[in-house]
Amino acid sequence: MSEPPVLEIRDLRVTFTAHGREIPAVRGVDLTIERGQTLALLGESGSGKSVTAKAVMGLLDQPGAHVRFEAARLGGRDLLAMGADELRSLRGSEMTLVFQDALSALNPVLSIGDQLGELYRVHRGLSRKEARARSIEMLDLVGIPAAARRIGDYPHQFSGGMRQRILVAMAVALEPDLIIADEPTTALDVTVQAQILELIDRLRRELGTAVLLITHDLGVAAEVSDQVAVMYAGRIVERGEVGELYDRPAHPYTAALLAAIPDLDSPASELRAIPGAPPSPADVPPGCSFAPRCDRASEICGHTRPPLTILRTGSDRYAACHHSEEMLDGALT
Amino acid sequence: MRFVGLRLARGLLTLWFAVTVTFFLVRLLPGDPVLAVADPNMTEELRQKLLADFGLDQPLGVQYLDYLGQLLQGNLGMSFRQSIPVTTVLMERLPWTLILTGSAMVVTIVLGIPLGVLAATRAKGWLDRVIQLTGVTAQSLFVPSVGIFLMYVLGVWLGWFPIGGAVDLDATGPAATLSMLHHLVLPCLSLVFIQLGGYVLTMRTTLIEALGEDYVSLAKAKGVPPGAVVWKHALRNALLPTTTIAGLQLGTLVGGAVLTETIYAYPGIGRAIYEAVGQLDFPVLQGAFVLLAAAVVVANLITDVAYGILDPRVRTS
Amino acid sequence: MAPSPDTPSGTTREPVLKASNLHKTYRGGLLSRGGAVRAVAGVDLDLYPGETLGIVGESGCGKSTLARMLVGLERPDQGEVTFRGRPFFSRGGVPRDIRRRVQMVFQDPLTSLNPRMTIHDIVAEPLRVHRLAGDSRAMRDRVGELLSLVGLSPDRMNRFPHEFSGGQRQRVGIARALATEPDVIVCDEPVSALDMSVQAQVVNLFAELQRTLGVALVFIAHDLAVVRHVSHRVGVMYLGRLAEMGPAAEVYGAPAHPYTMALLSAAPVPKPALRGRSRIMLAGDPPSPVSPPPGCRFHTRCWKATDRCAEVEPSLEAVDAHYAACHYAERAS
Amino acid sequence: MTASVTAAAVELTPRQRTWASFRRNPLGVGSAIVLTLMALVALLAPLIAPFPEGYGTDTSQPPSAAHWFGTDDIGQDVFAQVVWGTRVSMAVGVSASVLAIVIGLLIGVSAAYFRRLDTPLGVLVDLSLSLPVLPLMILVAALAGPSVRTLAVVIALFSWPEVARVVRSQALSIVPMPFVAAAKVVGGSSLWIVRKHLLPGVVPVVGVSVVLTTSRAVLAEAGLSFLGLGDPNSWSWGTILHKAQQSGALASAWWTTLFPSLAILLLVLSTTLLSVAYNDARNHRSDS
Amino acid sequence: QSGSQASGSQAPASADRLTIGTTADVVNFNPLVGNSRTDSWVTNLMYPHLTQMDSAGKRVPYLATEWSYSEDGKTATVKLRDDMKWSDGKPVSADDVVFSVTAVQKEKFGVVAGLITALDKAEAVSPTEVRFNLTRPDGTFLDNVGFWLPVVPKHVFEKAPSVQKFANDANWVSAGPFKLTKVERGQRYIMERVDDFGPGAPTVKEIVFRVFPDVNTEVLALRNGEIDLIGNVLPPATATELKSDPNVKLEQIPSLGWAHLQYNTKRKPLDDVRVRQALAHAVDYEAIRNIALKGFAKSSNSSVLTPSLPDYADPASKEYVFDPELSKKLLAEAGQSNLSLSMIYDQADPNIARWAPMVRDSAKKAGITIKLQGLERNTYLDKTLKRDFDIYAGSWAVMDNPPANLGLAFKTDGFINYAQVSDPKLDDLIDQAQRALTQEEAKAPIQEAARIIRDQVYDNVLYVETFNIAHSTKWTGFRPMPSELLSILNPLSLASAKPAG
C-alpha cells in the first residue's frame, strides 16, 4: 500500500427531507477506488447511485439534503477538512463528473468552447485564447471531427454521441484523479454506447485515472469494470472483482439479477424473475432490505440487518447477507 | 432569415387585427360623433353634411377599405374635433408615452433581475420571502391608488416631485432634461410598481428551475465559482422565459400607462385616448389604438430578436 | 415481396396484420423551423396469428412511428395497413371493430395511465367505449378478471396508478390492452422503462399471455436480448427502414446485414469472461432522419460500403431463410 | 408483492401531497382565510351594514367609533360602502372570470386537441393578447352603458385569451401523453378524450386561472369604475374611489380613498398569494 | 417661480406669469366651433365679443360701445370701439363682425346659429358700425349676438373654404388682451400680454393654462404653488375645505343656469300633471342644496326665472314642498300605484352624480321607484336628444336671456324642449316676451310663462349653484362675472388681475 486509494468513502449517509418526511436515500456506503481502476456501481433505479455520486462531488448543497460522511479522502487528502473554496478547486480538476444526459447537462446558451474552456480559465487561469486552443485539443482527443471549426457551436448543433463525447472531454480535460460517470451511456444507442465506453476506458488507461462508473446495466458493468459494487435500497449489498462476482454472486439479489437477464445464446422460455418490486426509499423494511423478495430469506433476515462483511471465500469480496457463505458454498458444489 | 420573415408577417397580421377590431368597435359606439363636434341642437341638414364630411355616410365596408387604404399611405385621417391630422395629434403625444413606458421598462428590468436572482438564490429563506411578498403586493396594487398615494406623499407632503405634467415651462437645455426626469419619477414609479412584481416572480421561478437543471450541476461539478454559476450559467437560461413574459406584459404596461397618464396629467397617448373617448373622436381613437398596437408589435419583435440573441437554438437555425 | 411467414407452427396462414410500403414523414408546423423528418420510409411486414414479431433498432429509427401506424394512431403518408385484409383507414377513420381487435401497450407505464383515473376506470375504458360490459357490476367483474389475468389482485382496482410499482403499472397497461380481446397487440418498448429486476416479470407475462391467449404480438425494443427472448421472428430497423428480417434464430445466429452484425457485437454482454472479444466498432453517429443519406442508409457507417452503396438503395431481399437489405449481404453458405 | 403494497400505501396521492404542502404555507392559508372572510362579507353584507343610500348629517368625518371608515361628503358611511362594494366587486370578478374561463377553456382545449384549429385559434389568442386591453375595455364599457352585467361581460370578453393561452399550453402538454394515445387506441372518440382526459387534466391550471382572472377582473372593474364607467346603482370599490375623486376630496378625506384601495389590495393580494401557494404546493420539484 | 417648489406658496407672486389649472385640453382653436370650457377660456382671451356681462346679468360694453333697436324692432345697430387691433396690425372693424355672424348664419353651426334665427342680413354701415336687418322684431337678438358671438378676423378666416372646418391651430391672429404663443398639447397653453389692448393693457405678462387630470390634482397643485388659479368650479366639498386655507381665496360666482329634473310629458303616466306634481313633491330640495351642494346653491323657488337675473325674477313664486304624503295622495288621484321610472344623467357630472341617488331615495318615501341611469356623456346626450327617458336630470349652464332661452326650452318643438312641452298658451306668452324690445315690456309675459311652467311642472328647478373659483391669495384684481364660462377667467378680469401686495 504505497499509494493511498484515489477515493475513499466511509459510511456515507444522505437523507432528504421532503413534504415533511425523511427519505434516507443513501444509508451507509463505503467505497474505495484505486488508481487506474474502474469500479462499477450497479443498482436499479432509486437505489441511491446518483445520490452517492453527487454527495462525493459535493453537489448536494441544496436545502433539504443532509449529507454525512465518516471519512472522505481523495488521493489521501481529507475532503471533510477542506473549506468550500478548496473543495471547489478540486471539482473539475481532481475529480470530475460525466452526466447521463448530455443534452440537459450542457448549457444550451453557451458555446462548447466556452463551456470547455471555462475549466482552463477557472482552474488554470488561462487566457481566453489559450483556453480555446486547449479546448480544441481536447475535442480532437475525444474524436470530434473538425474541432477547430466547431468550437464555437452550441450543444444543440451536435449529435447525441458527440455531446456525450464533449462531456467526456470536459471530464478528462484537467487530467483528474477520479472520474465519476453517472450512467454515461444510458441515453445512447448501443453502437454509440460502445464507442463512449471504449473512449472512457482508453483515457483511463492512458491517464491512469480512477473511474467510478454508475450503471444499471449488468452488461455494461461486465464490459468495462474491474470491481463491481451492487447497491440495493441505499446500501451496497455486495462488492468484489467483476469476474468473480458474476460467476459466484454472494448476495441473493445479485444472483437473481444475473438470472433474470435474457441470454442471447439460450432463449429459455421462462426468465427467472424476481418477485415484487424494490422498496420505496422512504419505507424500507427492517432487517435485510431484500428479505421480502428473497427466496432464501430466513427469520433472521426479517429483523436483523446483515452488515457488509468481507467474505471468507474469495479475494477481497464483501457481501451483506446472512446467507452469503452458503450461497458461495452452494455455487461451489 | 425565415424566422425574421415569419415574425414580421406575424407582426403585420397583429397590426391588421388591431386595426380591424378597433375600427369596428369604434363604429359601434353609441352616440353621434357629429354631436360632439357641433351643437347638439343643430339641424338635420347640418348633421347630414357633417356626416358626409367625416365619411360616415358611407356603408361600413367602404369606410373600412377606405381606412385601410389611407393607413397604407401613413394617413390616419383627420381628427373630428380638432380639425387637424390625427398623425399630428398623436406624434405630439407619442414621445412622452415612449419615454414613460420605456423608462418604466428599463427601471423594471434593472431592478427586477437582481431582485429575482437574489430571491432565487436564497429560495425559501427570509429574504426570498420578503422579495416575493413585496413583488406580489406590488403586482396587486391598483394603479390609481398607487398614483394618488405617491402623488400625495412624495408630491405634496414631501414636495420632492411635481404632481403633474411632463416638463417645466422655464427649463431649457440640460435643465429641461433634468426637469423632464424630475416629472418622470412619479408616473414611472407607479408603472414600475405594477410591473416589477411580475418580473421578479418570473425571474425567480425560472431561475430556481434553471438552478435545478443538470447543466448547473455540471457547472458546479466543474468547480465554477458560485457567482458565475448563477450569473453565467443559470441566468442566461432563465432570461429566456422572462423575455417572453416581458413581451406578453407589454399590453398590461400600455393599460397601466393609460391610467398613469390620466392621473399624472402626463401628455401621452394614454391620456389622448381617455380624452378621445369622451369626445367620440373616432379617428384619434383609432389612430391611437393602431399606434399602440404597432408599438406592442414592434416591442414584441424586439423581444423576439432579444430572444434570438439570448438563445442560440433560435439564432443558429 | 413481403417476407414469407415463418411462424412458430410453420404453417402458412393469412396474416392478421399486414403493412405494405409504409411511409411517414413529419413535417414541421406552419411556424416551426427545420425540415421534414422521414421517420418511416418504406416498411413492409406481415404479422401472423399467434406469432411474436420483434422489432429492434436504435433510438429514433422509427420504431414508435411504425407502431403507431400499425395500430391506426397515425395515418401513413403512403402505403397502408390492413387487418385481415381490410384497410385501416376507411373514410370515417378506423372502423370500430378493427380498433377493438388491435391494441397497444406503451413504453412508459406511468404516463400511459391517466393519473386521475383509478385502475378500474383505466381498464374499464375500452369496455365502456365499445360497450362490452353490461351494468357496472358486470364491468367490475370483468375488470377483476382482467387484473387477475395479468397477476394483479382485483381488490386494488380502486387505487390510482401512482400507488403501484412500475411492473404493476405495466400489468395494468397490459390488462387494458387485453380488455377488448384483441387479435393483435403492438408493444412499443413495453419493458424498457422498468427496473431490471422487474423486467423479467413482465417479459414472462407476455410470453405466457401469448401462449395461452394466442394473440399476435409486435414486440418493439432496443434490447436485443429481450427481443430475442420473446420473438419468433425479428426485424432490424435502421433509419426508417427494415435492414433485416427473419426468424429470430437466423437473425441472431447468422446476421446477414452489416448493421445487424454491428449491433449484435456492440451489445454489452453481462459476462466478464467474454470481455476483450473482437468487436465491430462503428464510426460516427446514426445520420439524422431529416436528411438520410442517399443510397443505402447505412453506408456512411458501414465498413463494407462501396460506391454502389452510396448510390443504389438496396431492397429487402431473401438471404437464406431471411431477408436483408444489403448489396453485400452475408450468406451463410 | 406485499412489500410493495405497504410501500405504496404510504405514498400520498398528488392531491393529498399538494394539500399537505399547501397547509404548511402560512401565506397560502392566510390568503384562503382572507378570501373566505371577504366572500362572507359579500354574502352577508345586509347583516353587516345597511345599504349606503340617502345622506347623513356627519359629512366628511374621519374614521371614528361610529363610522369605522369615516363618512363621505354627503355623510354616507364609507364602511358600509366598502362592505357593499365587496359584493359587487367580487360578483363582477367572479362572474367575469367564470365567463372568461368558459370561453378560454373551450378555445384552449379545442386549439390543443384539434390540430387543424390550433394555428387559427393560436393566432387569434396571440393577436388578442397583444392588443392593449384597457383602452379597448374603456371603449366597450362606454359603448354598452354602465351596469354590473356589462362590466362583467366586457371584462370577460377581454380576459379569455389569457385563460385560453394557459389552458392551451396545459392541454398541449396532455395531448401527446401516451395515455391519450392509449384512449385513442382503445377506441375513444375525440369527444370522449376531451371529456375524460383533457378537461380533467386542465382543471388544476384552470383552478389557478380562476383565481388570477378573478383578481385581474376585480382590478379591471375598479379601473373602469374609477374612470366613471361603473354602475351608478350599486357600490363597488372602484365606484367609491370614483366618487371620492369626483367630490374633489381625494387630498383631504384620505379615508375615502384609503379603505377601498386597501380592500382592492387585500382581495387581489390574497388571490395572487393563494394561486402562488397552490402552484408551489403542486410543483413538488420546488419543494425539495 | 411657478415651478415645482413645494414652498412656492410663501413666495410673493410676480406679475410675470399667472398659471391657471384646467382639466381639459383645448379641442378646437376656432372660437366659432370650440365649445368646451377650456376652449372658451382660451379663445375668449383671443377673440373679442361685442358685450360682456355684469354680475346681475346685464350686458356691458366690450367691443361694442352702444347698441339699440329701431322703432319697429326690425333693425338693430351696434357701434364699435375704434381702438382694437388684430395682432397683425389690422384694426378690428365692422367687416369682421359682419363676416363672423354671416359665416355662422350661412354654415349653421355652433351655439350662435340657433340664437340668430331672426337675422336676415348683417351689414357694415361704417368701419365702426354694424346694422342687423331682422325678419321679425326680436328683443333678444342683440343680447344673444353680443354675448355669444366671438368676432374673428375676416382676412384670416375667409381664406378657409369652410369657416366651420378651419382648424385655426397655428399663426393665430387675435385681438384680445392676450395672444396665444405656444401650445403643448396635454401640458399647457401659453399666452402673452397684448400691450396695446384697447380696454386697457393687462398687468400680467404671461398666462399659462396647465392641464390637469382632475380637480383633486389642481387643488394639490394650487396648494403646492404650482398654479395660481383653478379655472374649474370647485366641487362643493372641496370648496368647504379650501375655505379655511389662508393661502387660497374663493370667489363666489353666480350661475346663469340651473339644475333641474325634467319629466317626459309625452310618456305615460308623466303626461298627467298630477303625476308630475307628485314627483315634484317627492324631492328633498333643502337636502340636495345643503348636503350635495354643501349650501353652495340658492333656491329659485321652483321658478325658471332665477335669482341670478334679478330683473326677471318673480318673488311670488313658491318652491314645491317636500311632502311624500302629498305625493302619494296625488298619485292615488291619478290612479297610479307602484310607479317605477328611470332617470338618466351624465355620470361624469359630479354634482348630479351626488344628488341623483338622493332624488331616488326621497322618491322611495313616496312609494315611487326611480332607477338611476348614470350614463357616459355621449350616450346621455344621445338619449336626451332622442327624448329617450322618463326623467332627465341635468343642468343648463348659461340661460342669460329668459325670453330667448325659455323659447328654446319650452316652446313646442324648441331645440332643447327635452320635456316635449306643447302648451299653446305658453308658446304665446313666450312669443310675446320675445317681441318685446325692452326688458320691462318682456317681464310680465315671461313671469306668466314661468308660473305656468312651475304649476304644470314642465320643469322642476332644483337650485342655482353658487360657483366657487379658487385662486391663490397672491393674486387680486379679478373682475368676476356670472357663469362658469366667464367667472374670473373672462378677458376683462384677467386683464386687470395683478399680484397682491
Ligand SMILES: Nc1ncnc2c1ncn2[C@@H]1O[C@H](COP(=O)(O)OP(=O)(O)OP(=O)(O)O)[C@@H](O)[C@H]1O
Ligand atoms: N433532491 C432530492 N430530494 C428528495 N429525494 C431525492 C432527491 N434526489 C434523489 N432523491 C431520492 O433518493 C433516492 C435515490 O435516488 P438516486 O437518484 O440516487 O437513484 P439512482 O440509483 O441514481 O436511480 P436511477 O437509476 O433512476 O438514476 C430516490 O428514491 C430518489 O427519489
Ligand SMILES: Nc1ncnc2c1ncn2[C@@H]1O[C@H](COP(=O)(O)OP(=O)(O)OP(=O)(O)O)[C@@H](O)[C@H]1O
Ligand atoms: N410527432 C412527431 N413530430 C415530428 N417528428 C417526430 C414525431 N414523432 C417522431 N418523430 C421523429 O421521427 C423519428 C422516428 O421517431 P420514433 O419515435 O418512431 O423513433 P423510435 O425508434 O421509437 O425511437 P426511440 O427508441 O427513441 O423511441 C425521430 O427522428 C423523431 O424525432
Ligand SMILES: [Mg+2]
Ligand atoms: Mg441516477
Ligand SMILES: [Mg+2]
Ligand atoms: Mg420509441
